[in-house]
Amino acid sequence: MQALDAALSSPKSPALDTQALADCMEACAACELACLACADACLDEPDFVSLRRCIRLDLDCADVCAATARLLSRRLDGDAKLLRSMVEACARACATCGAECHQHAEHHEHCRVCAEACRLCAERCGRVLRDLPDTYGETHPPVSGHG
Amino acid sequence: MQALDAALSSPKSPALDTQALADCMEACAACELACLACADACLDEPDFVSLRRCIRLDLDCADVCAATARLLSRRLDGDAKLLRSMVEACARACATCGAECHQHAEHHEHCRVCAEACRLCAERCGRVLRDLPDTYGETHPPVSGHG
Amino acid sequence: MQALDAALSSPKSPALDTQALADCMEACAACELACLACADACLDEPDFVSLRRCIRLDLDCADVCAATARLLSRRLDGDAKLLRSMVEACARACATCGAECHQHAEHHEHCRVCAEACRLCAERCGRVLRDLPDTYGETHPPVSGHG
Amino acid sequence: MQALDAALSSPKSPALDTQALADCMEACAACELACLACADACLDEPDFVSLRRCIRLDLDCADVCAATARLLSRRLDGDAKLLRSMVEACARACATCGAECHQHAEHHEHCRVCAEACRLCAERCGRVLRDLPDTYGETHPPVSGHG
Numbered sequence: 001m002q003a004l005d006a007a008l009s010s011p012k013s014p015a016l017d018t019q020a021l022a023d024c025m026e027a028c029a030a031c032e033l034a035c036l037a038c039a040d041a042c043l044d045e046p047d048f049v050s051l052r053r054c055i056r057l058d059l060d061c062a063d064v065c066a067a068t069a070r071l072l073s074r075r076l077d078g079d080a081k082l083l084r085s086m087v088e089a090c091a092r093a094c095a096t097c098g099a100e101c102h103q104h105a106e107h108h109e110h111c112r113v114c115a116e117a118c119r120l121c122a123e124r125c126g127r128v129l130r131d132l133p134d135t136y137g138e139t140h141p142p143v144s145g146h147g
Numbered sequence: 148m149q150a151l152d153a154a155l156s157s158p159k160s161p162a163l164d165t166q167a168l169a170d171c172m173e174a175c176a177a178c179e180l181a182c183l184a185c186a187d188a189c190l191d192e193p194d195f196v197s198l199r200r201c202i203r204l205d206l207d208c209a210d211v212c213a214a215t216a217r218l219l220s221r222r223l224d225g226d227a228k229l230l231r232s233m234v235e236a237c238a239r240a241c242a243t244c245g246a247e248c249h250q251h252a253e254h255h256e257h258c259r260v261c262a263e264a265c266r267l268c269a270e271r272c273g274r275v276l277r278d279l280p281d282t283y284g285e286t287h288p289p290v291s292g293h294g
Numbered sequence: 295m296q297a298l299d300a301a302l303s304s305p306k307s308p309a310l311d312t313q314a315l316a317d318c319m320e321a322c323a324a325c326e327l328a329c330l331a332c333a334d335a336c337l338d339e340p341d342f343v344s345l346r347r348c349i350r351l352d353l354d355c356a357d358v359c360a361a362t363a364r365l366l367s368r369r370l371d372g373d374a375k376l377l378r379s380m381v382e383a384c385a386r387a388c389a390t391c392g393a394e395c396h397q398h399a400e401h402h403e404h405c406r407v408c409a410e411a412c413r414l415c416a417e418r419c420g421r422v423l424r425d426l427p428d429t430y431g432e433t434h435p436p437v438s439g440h441g
Numbered sequence: 442m443q444a445l446d447a448a449l450s451s452p453k454s455p456a457l458d459t460q461a462l463a464d465c466m467e468a469c470a471a472c473e474l475a476c477l478a479c480a481d482a483c484l485d486e487p488d489f490v491s492l493r494r495c496i497r498l499d500l501d502c503a504d505v506c507a508a509t510a511r512l513l514s515r516r517l518d519g520d521a522k523l524l525r526s527m528v529e530a531c532a533r534a535c536a537t538c539g540a541e542c543h544q545h546a547e548h549h550e551h552c553r554v555c556a557e558a559c560r561l562c563a564e565r566c567g568r569v570l571r572d573l574p575d576t577y578g579e580t581h582p583p584v585s586g587h588g
Contacts, residue, residue, distance in 0.1 A: 025474060026474075029470040029471075029473075029474060030470075032470075033466060033467075033470060033510060033511075033514050036511055036514035036515065037514045037515075040350065040514060040515040043346050043349060043350065044346070048342065048343075049342075052337050052338070055337060056221055056334070056337065057226065059217075059221060059353075060217075060218050060221060060226065060229060062511075063213075063214045063217045063218060064214055064218070064229070064233065066210075066214065066507065067210045067211055067213065067214035069474060070206075070207075070210045070474075070477055070503075071207050071210060071211070073474050073477035073478045073481060074203055074206060074207060074477065074478075074481040079204065079207065079239070079240070079243045081239065082207060082211070082236065082239050082240050082243060085232070085235060085236035085239055086211065086236050088232060089229065089232035089233050089236055092226070092228065092229050092232055093226070093229050096226045096229060172327060173327075176323040176324075176326075176327060177323075179323075180319060180320075180323060180363060180364075180367050183364055183367035183368065184367045184368075187367060187368040187497070190493050190496060190497065191493070195489065195490075196489075199484050199485070202484060203481070203484065206500075209364075213360065216327060217327075217330055217356075220327050220330035220331045220334060221330065221331075221334040350515055351520065353511075353515060354511075354512050354515060354520065354523060357507075357508045357511040357512060358508055358512070358523070358527065360504075360508065361504045361505055361507065361508035364500075364501075364504045365501050365504060365505070368497055368500060368501060373498065373501065373533070373534070373537045375533065376501060376505070376530065376533050376534050376537060379526070379529060379530035379533055380505065380530050382526060383523065383526035383527050383530055386520070386522065386523050386526055387520070387523050390520045390523060
């Protein structure tokens with residue numbers, strides 16, 4: 001994905017595994033769209049009533065993935081604890097949504113595809129969380145000056 | 148805000164303080180736009196170099212606020228632990244961004260306004276977090292059926 | 295809304311009716327959330343099948359409103375023709391979604407509220423479109439230098 | 442991209458070139474992130490002052506691309522004229538942003554990458570616009586019932 005190259009070509013790079021961050025950003029973007037497409041397709045299914053929770057989790061997951069991808073694109077100078085919180089929330093959203101979609105995967109191809117996108121995104125979020133040192137961002141506390 | 152009335156008029160309501168959720172949603176939307184306007188205004192300031200971190204935190208905070216407001220609009224059947232994670236992330240984003248903006252508030256009215264929007268949003272996120280019972284959503288774990 | 299004050303306090307102001315822009319931005323944000331809340335509430339209605347188109351138009355309208363509000367927050371130096379295109383798209387999204395919701399307004403309070411939010415947003419978009427001079431932005435064509 | 446498969450596996454398909462829509466959705470998502478990464482990288486460049494317009498156009502383009510991708514994920518029953526408006530706005534955003542980035546492409550790799558993402562996205566938007574029949578969506582005017 002080209003955003004990766006753009007991120008890699010920025011003047012300042014964090015002491016992080018850039019590839020892991022770029023992979024995660026890409027998976028978030030793909031998961032967002034898979035969730036939205038799944039939600040839309042669910043609306044037309046005959047067993048719609050049993051898919052209501054799936055639709056809601058799809059929409060939630062899409063929004064969290066979208067925001068997470070955007071934060072990952074700006075990783076250079078931000079608040080690493082916020083990044084960690086968001087990536088954790090994203091991993092959770094993907095796990096919950098993916099589990100729900102998995103339950104419908106046999107009957108609906110869009111749920112199967114979405115479950116797989118969620119699985120991949122959760123996995124890549126996990127890798128970022130392992131890579132993010134606990135102390136990353138510690139140099140950027142909102143210090144002094146406003147007591 | 149009209150979204151509040153729409154949320155209140157939905158057929159099923161959670162066992163939560165609906166007003167607190169609606170207030171939080173409204174504060175998230177207002178904070179998102181205050182952050183974006185602040186980031187944009189910072190770009191034209193003569194002391195831009197000292198505002199770079201402010202711009203990045205503004206943009207991060209705007210994205211987290213936007214996603215949080217969207218999740219709050221869908222609170223009926225979702226994953227409450229995800230909602231909690233997002234509201235926590237949002238409170239953190241607002242605290243960090245607000246603290247940064249506060250440092251520039253004397254010199255830049257847009258930072259002062261943004262700091263105040265962040266403060267209000269963080270406060271309302273905090274109220275939602277206090278109200279959200281730990282067990283809320285416990286009936287919706289991604290259980291069995293896909294081992 | 296505080297974003298208004300932030301926008302007004304930016305160092306450079308366009309030759310536009312700032313109040314009209316701020317009103318439009320606020321209406322976009324409110325309409326986005328009313329649409330999302332309406333879509334979510336529709337999912338639980340017994341006559342869900344007749345609300346499928348309403349849900350899709352709600353979700354589309356929410357996304358267009360969200361993007362339009364964000365562009366309005368950055369109005370100082372952008373591409374005014376793009377702003378015009380987006381505000382036109384937003385007015386159209388609100389008109390279509392509002393008309394659909396209006397048809398269900400008697401039976402569903404969330405549709406009535408959403409229709410009203412759409413009407414207000416479309417009206418404010420219309421005012422911005424009338425105010426935006428055709429020549430606004432003409433000084434920013436992507437000219438020369440890359441033939 | 443997996444969203445493509447999800448879209449293709451939905452129960453109802455429009456009389457459109459599904460592949461063109463999926464390609465466009467994917468390009469929008471990639472362009473959004475390339476724009477955000479470029480804006481972020483620009484903030485750290487020594488010649489920042491000459492990149493202010495680039496940053497704003499990047500942020501605008503990212504928001505329009507994001508909304509367009511979301512609409513494309515829900516193409517089954519929506520308002521085709523709205524889809525057309527958004528894809529046109531997206532093509533315009535990409536053309537303007539791409540032209541600006543092109544001017545900085547020699548000096549900044551992130552601008553070169555972003556210009557290329559914009560070019561591809563504009564091209565794919567153009568293909569969707571050629572494919573969208575003028576009459577598509579004509580069956581969904583917000584007719585009667587609310588005079």
